Amino acid sequence: MSDTVLVVGAGPTGLSAAAGVASIGKKVILVEKEAVLGGAPILSGYAKLVPSGEWAKDAMGRMIKRVEGNPNVTIHKSTRVTKVEGDAGNFTVTFSNGQTANVGSIILGTGFTHFDSINKPEWGFGTFEDVLTTTQMEQMVATGKIACPSNGRVPERVAILLCVGSRDRQIGREWCSKICCTVSTNLAMEIKELSPSTEVFIYYMDIRTFGLYEDKFYWKSQEEFKTKFVKARIAEVTKSPDGRLLVKGEDTLVKRPIVIPMDMVVHAVGMDPNEENPEISRVFGVGLEKHGYIDRGEQYTSSFSSTRRGIYVGGSALGPEDIDTSISHGLAMAMRAVGDLNALVQKAA
């Protein structure tokens, strides 16, 4: 019997879960496969986070500091879990560095993988230098200067294409990635702030800036930053002889084909299930749901349970998720894990 909690993944979910468990006086082992903590916001170099507007490195920095300085938390970087044996309350886990540990429960904050735009070749990513993803554009925003990668000119027009790698049966992505609309409207504002002469066009099928993101992001980008929303799903991105990009599609409101010159095209890439989920599923013995995300166990009285007792899952490992919600998943899992362990201890006594 162990009341130590293993947290896998040190992104927003894992960092929150680790801090949560430690704050109620239990021991935490935090493993992260990368050499740095912080997860996608740090690894992909996000700029300002939605909705706080804080720089990712500052916001995540505080979350990292909170666990790094905590005597209840043991951190293993560049480490994976290779084997999980035993049952709830008494798991023996083996790490890639050869060490083992005895833990009572396991929290998975294993996150997602950004959609790779190469899988939609018709939209020009990988073919044209001036076609970027939202994460690359965030990195450009973080440098403080908006310029076309091909020749450094200030773009007159930037097109952001929504639903790249989401809501697309052709490539087996039948889900909405939930956060790209908000990220894109935020990005449009950031572009405009740095480069006021640039016109930003967002090509959309629907705008899904849920909850309070509606006016704080969608309305604000439209009303204060004059972002233009064009209802069209782009069919193809090509290059014109003058070096500019051409976005081709149908403007469904004008009911006319369009071929519009743009200087940069940004793919609002969706959230894929973590590409390592098959491996995670095998090692931890947890099931995957039909899209490849980690499956839930029981939803209402044991929220965040996976299909294996004693193993919990939350954040974007469950499906596309925003950072704030992932953080609350982390805390909820901490509560769940420690609560279930207490029940086991009482039962044994």
Next chain:
Amino acid sequence: MAIHEKTLIDPDRLVSSDTLVVDGVDVSGHWNTMILPRTLRTYDDGFEKHLKQYAGAENMHRCWQCGSCTNSCTMYAQNTDFNPRYWIYLARLGLTDEILKDKDIIWQCVSCNRCTNICPKDVRPEGVMKALAHWIESEGHGDKCKSTIFDEEFTRQCIARGRIEDSEVMTNFFKNTQQDIKEMALNGWLGIFVARMNKWTELKKGNVFKFLARTPIMHSLHMGLAMFFKPKTKSWGRTGEVLSQYVKEQKELAHG
């Protein structure tokens, strides 16, 4: 091949030549009909800003195309080509060629303001309709409407002399709108109008005195005189000059 469903194609995109011979083959008439592509090739990024110089369009950039304006529109109920939502979209992207296809109906907005009252984003579509109509007219994209031509003549006389002469306003209005006064008086509504006003029927019946009693002789004389003598308001002096300078400045202020 002949194009059978020409109704599906905008007439201005159908191009054909009555006589055409290619490589010795006669392809005159519909055999050489071509359809110009309907692809939109660019936006006019500056148009939205330009239109906003006209009063009413200030909030147009807020539109998210829900269609509440069109749904509630009094004119849309009469004519489904009258579509405020669509014009606001076109205006935002600067698709002016598309807007001008509807230049003959945009002015028909009756300003009932149902759109403005229902709009969830406070776009004030009624104002956008006004701005569009003003843009079309003042930048020469469409014919001046008759009321504008009337206003111009009226204002011209006001500024020149501080007063108007009714007969001169009307004659110049008819002239500027290419209406033939002589024809209207002899065979049109003007003759009937004047005759009725003057109790012409009494004269026909032989009631000369009744007729004369109702005929505005002095007024007619006054009107006739005013064709030649055009008095100014007392102490008008340079007022007209100052007024026109002020109007010019205000216009420049509004439209840049």
